[in-house]
Amino acid sequence: xxxxxxxxxxxxxxxxxxxxxxxxxxxxxxxxxxxxxxxxxxxxxxxxxxxxxxxxxxxxxxxxxxxxxxxxxxxxxxxxxxxxxxxxxxxxxxxxxxxxxxxxxxxxxxxxxxxxxxxxxxxxxxxxxxxxxxxxxxxxxxxxxxxxxxxxxxxxxxxxxxxxxxxxxxxxxxxxxxxxxxxxxxxxxxxxxxxxxxxxxxxxxxxxxxxxxxxxxxxxxxxxxxxxxxxxxxxxxxxxxxxxxxxxxxxxxxxxxxxxxxxxxxxxxxxxxxxxxxxxxxxxxxxxxxxxxxxxxxxxxxxxxxxxxxxxxxxxxxxxxxxxxxxxxxxxxxxxxxxxxxxxxxxxxxxxxxxxxxxxxxxxxxxxxxxxxxxxxxxxxxxxxxxxxxxxxxxxxxxxxxxxxxxxxxxxxxxxxxxxxxxxxxxxxxxxxxxxxxxxxxxxxxxxxxxxxxxxxxxx
Amino acid sequence: xxxxxxxxxxxxxxxxxxxxxxxxxxxxxxxxxxxxxxxxxxxxxxxxxxxxxxxxxxxxxxxxxxxxxxxxxxxxxxxxxxxxxxxxxxxxxxxxxxxxxxxxxxxxxxxxxxxxxxxxxxxxxxxxxxxxxxxxxxxxxxxxxxxxxxxxxxxxxxxxxxxxxxxxxxxxxxxxxxxxxxxxxxxxxxxxxxxxxxxxxxxxxxxxxxxxxxxxxxxxxxxxxxxxxxxxxxxxxxxxxxxxxxxxxxxxxxxxxxxxxxxxxxxxxxxxxxxxxxxxxxxxxxxxxxxxxxxxxxxxxxxxxxxxxxxxxxxxxxxxxxxxxxxxxxxxxxxxxxxxxxxxxxxxxxxxxxxxxxxxxxxxxxxxxxxxxxxxxxxxxxxxxxxxxxxxxxxxxxxxxxxxxxxxxxxxxxxxxxxxxxxxxxxxxxxxxxxxxxxxxxxxxxxxxxxxxxxxxxxx
Numbered sequence: 001x002x003x004x005x006x007x008x009x010x011x012x013x014x015x016x017x018x019x020x021x022x023x024x025x026x027x028x029x030x031x032x033x034x035x036x037x038x039x040x041x042x043x044x045x046x047x048x049x050x051x052x053x054x055x056x057x058x059x060x061x062x063x064x065x066x067x068x069x070x071x072x073x074x075x076x077x078x079x080x081x082x083x084x085x086x087x088x089x090x091x092x093x094x095x096x097x098x099x100x101x102x103x104x105x106x107x108x109x110x111x112x113x114x115x116x117x118x119x120x121x122x123x124x125x126x127x128x129x130x131x132x133x134x135x136x137x138x139x140x141x142x143x144x145x146x147x148x149x150x151x152x153x154x155x156x157x158x159x160x161x162x163x164x165x166x167x168x169x170x171x172x173x174x175x176x177x178x179x180x181x182x183x184x185x186x187x188x189x190x191x192x193x194x195x196x197x198x199x200x201x202x203x204x205x206x207x208x209x210x211x212x213x214x215x216x217x218x219x220x221x222x223x224x225x226x227x228x229x230x231x232x233x234x235x236x237x238x239x240x241x242x243x244x245x246x247x248x249x250x251x252x253x254x255x256x257x258x259x260x261x262x263x264x265x266x267x268x269x270x271x272x273x274x275x276x277x278x279x280x281x282x283x284x285x286x287x288x289x290x291x292x293x294x295x296x297x298x299x300x301x302x303x304x305x306x307x308x309x310x311x312x313x314x315x316x317x318x319x320x321x322x323x324x325x326x327x328x329x330x331x332x333x334x335x336x337x338x339x340x341x342x343x344x345x346x347x348x349x350x351x352x353x354x355x356x357x358x359x360x361x362x363x364x365x366x367x368x369x370x371x372x373x374x375x376x377x378x379x380x381x382x383x384x385x386x387x388x389x390x391x392x393x394x395x396x397x398x399x400x401x402x403x404x405x406x407x408x409x410x411x412x413x414x415x416x417x418x419x420x421x422x423x424x425x426x427x428x429x430x431x432x433x434x435x436x437x438x439x440x441x442x443x444x445x446x447x448x449x450x451x452x453x454x455x456x457x458x459x460x
Numbered sequence: 461x462x463x464x465x466x467x468x469x470x471x472x473x474x475x476x477x478x479x480x481x482x483x484x485x486x487x488x489x490x491x492x493x494x495x496x497x498x499x500x501x502x503x504x505x506x507x508x509x510x511x512x513x514x515x516x517x518x519x520x521x522x523x524x525x526x527x528x529x530x531x532x533x534x535x536x537x538x539x540x541x542x543x544x545x546x547x548x549x550x551x552x553x554x555x556x557x558x559x560x561x562x563x564x565x566x567x568x569x570x571x572x573x574x575x576x577x578x579x580x581x582x583x584x585x586x587x588x589x590x591x592x593x594x595x596x597x598x599x600x601x602x603x604x605x606x607x608x609x610x611x612x613x614x615x616x617x618x619x620x621x622x623x624x625x626x627x628x629x630x631x632x633x634x635x636x637x638x639x640x641x642x643x644x645x646x647x648x649x650x651x652x653x654x655x656x657x658x659x660x661x662x663x664x665x666x667x668x669x670x671x672x673x674x675x676x677x678x679x680x681x682x683x684x685x686x687x688x689x690x691x692x693x694x695x696x697x698x699x700x701x702x703x704x705x706x707x708x709x710x711x712x713x714x715x716x717x718x719x720x721x722x723x724x725x726x727x728x729x730x731x732x733x734x735x736x737x738x739x740x741x742x743x744x745x746x747x748x749x750x751x752x753x754x755x756x757x758x759x760x761x762x763x764x765x766x767x768x769x770x771x772x773x774x775x776x777x778x779x780x781x782x783x784x785x786x787x788x789x790x791x792x793x794x795x796x797x798x799x800x801x802x803x804x805x806x807x808x809x810x811x812x813x814x815x816x817x818x819x820x821x822x823x824x825x826x827x828x829x830x831x832x833x834x835x836x837x838x839x840x841x842x843x844x845x846x847x848x849x850x851x852x853x854x855x856x857x858x859x860x861x862x863x864x865x866x867x868x869x870x871x872x873x874x875x876x877x878x879x880x881x882x883x884x885x886x887x888x889x890x891x892x893x894x895x896x897x898x899x900x901x902x903x904x905x906x907x908x909x910x911x912x913x914x915x916x917x918x919x920x
Contacts, residue, residue, distance in 0.1 A: 015691040016698065020820035048698045056822040172664050181702065182661055183643055200660040201642055204632050231475040237727055238476065238508045240720045242641065242702075260700045263723045267697055270730030271811060274737065278807035279800060285812050285822070289829055293836040296804050300837055303800045307793040308848065315789045321781070328788035329775045332795065333767040336904070340739060340763045344756050347738035351731060352745050360480035362516040362745070369749055376753040377760055384764065444796070 018052055026053060030065045038065075039072060051080035055286045059088060066093065075101035079109045082284045083116065084291075090121060099128030106180065107136040108153040108261065115145065148232050149225040151265065152246045152255030155179035158186040159212055161195060166208030168198070181258060183242050187216050192252040194222060194245045222247045225254055229265045234356060236262035273354055276432035277347060279303070302437045310335065310444040317452035320460060326393045327455050330402055333385060334451045338409035338443030341377065345370045345417020346439050350432045353425060367418050374414025378407035401458055405451035409443060416442040478512055486513060490525045498525075499532060511540035514549075515746045523552060535561035539569040542744045543576065544751070550581060559588030566640060567596040568613040568721065575605060608692050609685040611725065612706045612715030615639035618646040619672055621655060626668030628658070641718060643702050647676050652712040654682060654705045682707045685714055689725045694816065696722035733814055736892035737807060739763070762897045770795065770904040777912035780920060786853045787915050790862055793845060794911045798869035798903030801837065805830045805877020806899050810892045813885060827878050834874025838867035861918055865911035869903060876902040 022041065029038040042050055054062050054077070066073060066089060073093070078086060078101055090098070102110055102125050110129065114122050114137070126134050136154040143149025157178060159168045168185055172178065184197040196216030206215050221239060223232055223246045235241065236259050246255040275281070279299030283292055314321070314331070321328050349366075352358040358366060386403030390396050420438045421431035482501065489498040502510055514522055514537070526533060526549060533553070538546060538561055550558070562570055562585050570589065574582050574597070586594050596614040603609025617638060619628045628645055632638065644657040656676030666675050681699060683692055683706045695701065696719050706715040735741070739759035743752055774781070774791070781787050809826075812818040818826060846863030850856050880898045881891035 015687060016695055017816045017819055018821065023819075023821040046699050048700075052817065055817065056819060058825070169664060172661070175665075178661065178665065181659070183702075199641070200664065201632070201638065204629060204660065204664060205635075205638065227475060235476055236720075237723055239506050240508075242643075242720065259719050259723065260696075260702065263697055263719065263726065266723065266727055267730065270727065270734070274730070274734045274807060274811060277734065277738070278803050280804050280807060283808065285808065285817050285826055285829075289832045289836065292829065292833045293840075296801070296833065297837060297840065299804070300797060300800055300841065303797060304793070304841065304844065307796040310792055310796070311789050314792070318785045318789065321788050322785045325778045325782045325788075328781050328785075328791075329771050329778065331788075332770055332774070332792060332904070332908075333764070335792065336767040336770070336900075337760060337763060340760055341756070343738050344740050344759070347734060347740060348743065348745065351734060356477045357512065357515065357745050359477055359483075359516060361478065361483040365518070366745055369745075369752065372749045373752045373756065376749065377757060380753075380757065381760065381764065388768065440796075444792070448792075 018049060018056065023053060023056060026065070027057065027061060030061065030068055033068060035068050035070075038068060047074055047076035048080045050074070050077045051082075054089075055082055055085050055284075059288075062089065063092060071097055071100055073097055073101045075103065075105045075113075076109070078102070079105060079113050082286055083282070084284050085286045086113075087116065090117065095124045099124055103128055106153055107133055107140065107155065108151065110137050111140045111150055115141065115150065143225060146229045147225065148223045148227045148229070148246050148257060149255075151229055151232060151261055152223075152225070152257045153179065154255045156186060156245075156253070156256040157182050157184075158188050158194075158253065159198075161187055161189055161213055163212050164208065165203060165206045165210045165212065165215070168203060168212060169208070182256075183258075185212070186245050186253060186256070187212050188253050191250075193250075194220070194247065194253045196220065197245070220244070222251070223257060224249075230269050232257060233262045233266040233269060237266055269354065273350055273432045276430065277343075277350060277436055279436060299437075302434070303440070306437055306441040306444060309441060310448055313445050313448045314452065317456060320452060320456045324398075324455065324459055326395070326398060327452060330389060330398075331448055331451050334402065334405045334409050335444045335447035337381060337406060338413040338447040339440045340413075341374060341410045342413035342417045342439040342443045343436070345374070345414050346421060346435050349418045349421045350435065353421065353431055358422075363422065367415070367422075370414040370418040371411060372414075374411045375407065378410030381410065382406045395459075397458055398455075401451065401454045404454055405447065408450045409447040412446045413439070413443045478509060478516065483513060483516060486525070487517065487521060490521065490528055493528060495528050495530075498528060507534055507536035508540045510534070510537045511542075515542055515545050515744075519548060519748075522549065526553065531557055531560060533557055533561045535563065535565045535573075536569070538562070539565060539573050542746055543742070544744050545746045546573075547576065550577065555584045559584055563588055566613055567593055567600065567615065568611065570597050571600045571610055575601065575610065603685060606689045607685065608683045608687045608689070608706050608717060609715075611689055611692060611721055612683075612685070612717045613639065614715045616646060616705075616713070616716040617642050617644075618648050618654075618713065619658075621647055621649055621673055623672050624668065625663060625666045625670045625672065625675070628663060628672060629668070642716075643718075645672070646705050646713060646716070647672050648713050651710075653710075654680070654707065654713045656680065657705070680704070682711070683717060684709075690729050692717060693722045693726040693729060697726055729814065733810055733892045736890065737803075737810060737896055739896055759897075762894070763900070766897055766901040766904060769901060770908055773905050773908045774912065777916060780912060780916045784858075784915065784919055786855070786858060787912060790849060790858075791908055791911050794862065794865045794869050795904045795907035797841060797866060798873040798907040799900045800873075801834060801870045802873035802877045802899040802903045803896070805834070805874050806881060806895050809878045809881045810895065813881065813891055818882075823882065827875070827882075830874040830878040831871060832874075834871045835867070838870030841870065842866040855919075857918055858915075861911065861914045864914055865907065868910045869907040872906045873899070873903045
């Protein structure tokens with residue numbers, strides 16, 4: 001432990017990065033089949049770091065590693081693995097080892113682990129659990145994926161409204177099934193509806209004969225069990241909650257979500273939006289070449305359709321280009337600037353939607369703003385490119401055409417960047433999903449068309 | 461409260477979005493100057509929601525709103541505002557009101573609020589604080605921005621190693637300066653070095669005569685006070701920490717960071733990466749048109765330089781284009797596909813760096829993978845575009861040129877997408893910062909050059 005502290009005392013960029021030295025040593029031990037030494041190496045590592053290590057070695061090394069480890073595989077390591085690697089590992093992990101590994105996991109981690117498994121494998125895991133845990137996991141699996149019901153844990157601490165501080169403390173002292181982490185005692189009425197919560201710190205500093213209802217916070221928020229994970233994460237971040245009770249349709253307490261789980265979801269959602277905007281699905285560094293190729297293909301294919309559309313627009317003006325070849329030289333500039341400006345607007349819009357900052361109250365203001373920003377930058381760049389076009393080719397009117405097309409395309413880019421994601425959202429489609437392709441289609445088509453049509457009209 | 465629960469029970473997409481109705485009612489009250497009614501409307505709202513509301517109305521409405529509110533302005537609302545709006549509001553907020561508003565904030569929120577203020581305004585806020593708080597804030601400001609020292613709060617609960625559970629509980633019962641939220645009691649040695657922590661739940665369920673050292677967790681992680689915010693957020697997410705002690709160079713306890721603050725940082729960093737990748741600075745929906753225009757300008761200007769570079773490459777082949785105008789029609793396809801594939805690789809690389817998944821141990825494997833994926837998709841799309849080029853223009857060799865250029869550019873795109881961010885990181889530059897421009901420069905230049913040079917060689 002002391003070593004770890006000293007190492008961390010160096011606040012360099014590489015904090016928390018697995019040292020290559022460790023990976024090498026681990027691989028050596030795996031190759032040598034030295035199980036005892038391997039265990040010593042892994043002992044100081046957090047499960048999340050062991051999972052990272054497994055993700056950084058090759059599939060063959062991973063298999064050798066896990067085979068050597070055998071029954072010492074930690075369920076938490078499995079639950080920390082990225083989906084792709086986890087799937088791969090679960091394919092060859094012997095059933096008895098898997099069953100053994102999941103036994104000590106909290107139920108929400110078990111749910112996370114088995115929700116993507118095939119039925120027979122799920123059975124193996126469920127059978128390994130104690131009755132109470134198995135029932136909790138099975139219930140959680142009945143809620144739709146990516147809802148509060150899947151994210152919550154059923155282990156929670158509650159007390160009836162008539163208890164005093166002393167009764168609650170005595171209960172906590174003697175109860176043997178308390179969750180590993182809890183920060184509040186939920187106060188529930190006889191129908192199991194939460195009416196307040198008492199933070200542990202408050203409980204501890206109050207006198208024994210004080211009724212819980214006198215010190216409970218009643219301005220807590222409950223999470224509906226069918227609420228999307230994404231909204232749950234948003235609420236934790238927005239309202240600085242540490243844990244929140246989850247309730248069913250009748251407002252009865254069914255579980256609790258803690259901030260560490262919400263933080264994980266927030267991080268995943270941000271990653272998802274970032275990936276979608278770049279035309280990427282749910283890929284990870286550990287996916288194989290063939291899988292990654294296949295994952296990226298549809299996005300590139302969509303882009304190809306866009307590109308051909310743009311080509312068709314250009315082909316309308318073949319004769320114009322043949323007589324003024326400078327047009328072919330300059331036309332990508334208008335399209336490229338439009339694509340860039342459109343991506344800027346789009347990214348701002350997608351992020352604002354994720355943070356619920358784009359609402360009915362300000363949507364028109366934001367659309368107006370994007371149009372004006374597009375127009376303003378369009379005018380500035382029109383002057384610049386117009387000037388360059390003029391000086392480069394010595395034709396003033398070529399500069400004018402370039403400038404006019406630039407203004408038109410940046411204005412359109414600003415509008416497309418905000419209107420397309422709003423439209424997709426209204427249609428119930430994730431605005432990050434295909435907006436990028438649509439926005440570039442618009443800016444490419446408008447960019448080439450505006451430039452070449454203006455050139456045909458003015459220069460010929 | 462009951463109303464709130466019922467509203468939340470509808471797990472629709474609009475959960476937690478401010479109702480336009482509320483914004484309208486608030487604006488009506490502001491216009492009517494009805495302060496009492498305004499306060500009633502705001503009363504059930506969380507400070508974060510009031511801040512969101514302020515961000516969604518116009519600057520003039522905002523000013524009228526805050527003027528009407530006067531001394532009732534909540535310091536937490538100020539601390540929840542986005543930087544741009546906060547700066548605007550602080551310009552006209554009377555000093556006495558500002559001083560009054562910050563009094564009840566936790567010291568870490570005060571630090572967050574005043575770190576961007578001008579010196580005279582900082583003084584006003586600092587003077588309003590109690591001595592202990594002022595000293596804490598002044599100390600925090602001595603640490604560099606975006607480090608653990610700025611993020612931590614100094615309010616923490618600690619106990620010496622020789623205490624028993626009973627002594628700790630008695631202390632917590634009587635202490636009157638406990639932080640608003642705390643989850644652990646830090647155990648420190650006589651030199652103030654943390655040696656363990658006891659979660660409140662554990663403290664509560666242990667017997668009074670048990671020594672704290674017998675129940676403390678000693679596998680906690682300490683955060684060096686100079687560690688970057690980003691690494692702090694990473695550690696909380698990676699290791700599922702709820703709070704962590706912050707230590708100085710001599711390993712002495714100087715503060716504590718809680719997960720809610722780390723969650724905020726994680727969210728901001730993800731936003732920053734997403735924005736940088738799209739060529740956006742630190743802008744928000746509330747920025748004015750002129751400001752947004754100015755913010756986006758440099759990125760578009762960088763893109764313009766890239767676009768002109770591409771134009772110069774094209775102009776090298778003017779005569780070729782003049783004799784085969786189909787080249788002008790098809791050339792954007794190669795560049796566009798390369799740009800797209802490059803952005804895919806780049807985004808995966810930037811994200812992998814942020815999550816510390818790209819390390820010395822797997823960097824060569826990942827580079828190889830990107831090259832192979834680029835090659836594989838390049839081959840597939842070469843066949844497709846080659847075929848289309850052939851059928852469209854009836855020239856088999858034109859299809860061959862298009863296909864060859866496609867393979868070359870997608871291979872280069874894959875390599876540029878991974879090598880450029882790695883290079884920038886090695887140079888100590890944020891890989892998300894300018895990678896996008898560099899990658900598209902490479903794919904545009906290589907795309908146009910490969911296609912036109914091959915065409916000149918093969919078709920002429």
